[in-house]
Amino acid sequence: MCERCEHNENRLSRRHVMAGGAALLAASSLPWAFARADQPVLAGPPPNAIPPDEALNRLMAGNARYAAGATECKDYSLDRAERVGAQYPIVAVLSCSDSRVSPELLFEQGPGDIFVVRVAGNFVNPDGLASMEYAVKILGVPLLMVLGHSNCGAVSAAVKVVTEHAELPGHLPELVQSIEPAVIAAHDKHTPDLVAATIDENVRLNVKRLIDDTPIISDALAAKKIAVSGGVYDIATGKVRLI
Template sequence: MCDKCLAGAAPHLSRRGLLMAGAGMALASGFALTAGEAFAQASPQNAISGDDALKRIMDGNARYVANTPEQKDFSAGRAARTQSQHPIAAIVSCSDSRVAPEFAFDQNPGDLFVVRVAGNFVNDDGLASLEFGTQFLGAPLILVLGHTSCGAVVSAIRVVNEGLELPGHLPDLIGALKPAVEAAKKENASDLVAAATIANVKLNVERLKKATPILSERVAQKKLVVAGGVYDLATGKITLV
């Protein structure tokens, strides 16, 4: 082809055409993004509001209750998750073996950052974990999740009402639940266990909202929502409180 023809053809090469040509050359040379690289470069799934995250996990709970879960293939995305994690919510859950947050909210591995302790309360170690999950992993939501028939709450009530003495380090754990029991007793609730469970959730929600310096600042900046709920062991339904 003559130089004049080449000169005349050059203006017709658009930027898109040049990019496509470059991509074709890269693929021809054997270059391709790995699944992990593509995952890392994609917009993070937790780049959403806390309210949107709450709706997403509560919609998941509705599917769980109806026994119509979406999450069935747990191998999907496993390789991609080795590159990074973008949880949409941090969950403060009881250690009870009957409560499984990923199942209860119908979420995949990588979707929830879960902190578990018997009685679902927040101590300094749990708080540090939640600070990491929100500040550095970007979770826009923290949900404190209590559950019905909680053994830790029942034990705390017996300690308060009957002076029950527990062995080992259990008194430290029960001590963290006493404020909820005392708050429930002031309500003269007919079901003290249920009332103390809800009170415990609410007290820990308030503590997290005010926890300085990280969580309280993110709440004030509308970067974080803190909510609470109670899981019904019999039905699987989670009710926000």
């Protein structure tokens, strides 16, 4: 082997070792790198570094405008380029999948302001919980909200299963099973409108599930970095009632 080839081989071997080490290091930090991929390092506090009560006030003020038909005229394309590299939502909302419920609209917030997790019946499941944890740990949201709504079909189905022993097809029994504890809690209160009471109880139970989550959400709550709230959206009036 000539001296030149031997030199190139040695250099290539060193390069392979260095590349292998870098790959190993990157692989070991991959989960965190993936989680931080959409959040650049900032020199100052992020735009959503606000107290939880301020975030809630902004939401409720937006809802008041929405319910009154006094929404502001906005051009959401103006900040589109700024949203490419990062997101700084002020709240993570666990909402029902109902097509009549759109958190961004009913709170009159723009793109990037609300991190939305949706499932029919707005209950906490493992995937939804992980998404809410992501919003707290990675995105730095100051507020979590469980948002139920009037005339919820998933809740109505759960009420029929409990009270009338209705049988549902497909995977629907698995879905309503998660809402049944709220039906039982509402039934024990002997309320005249069991569906409406279950909607409220479902929000309360899932707020508690978020509060009890360890360690991410519970630690953030203990440090007073976040708050957890619940509300019910009335489709007819457009108003959100905090509970």
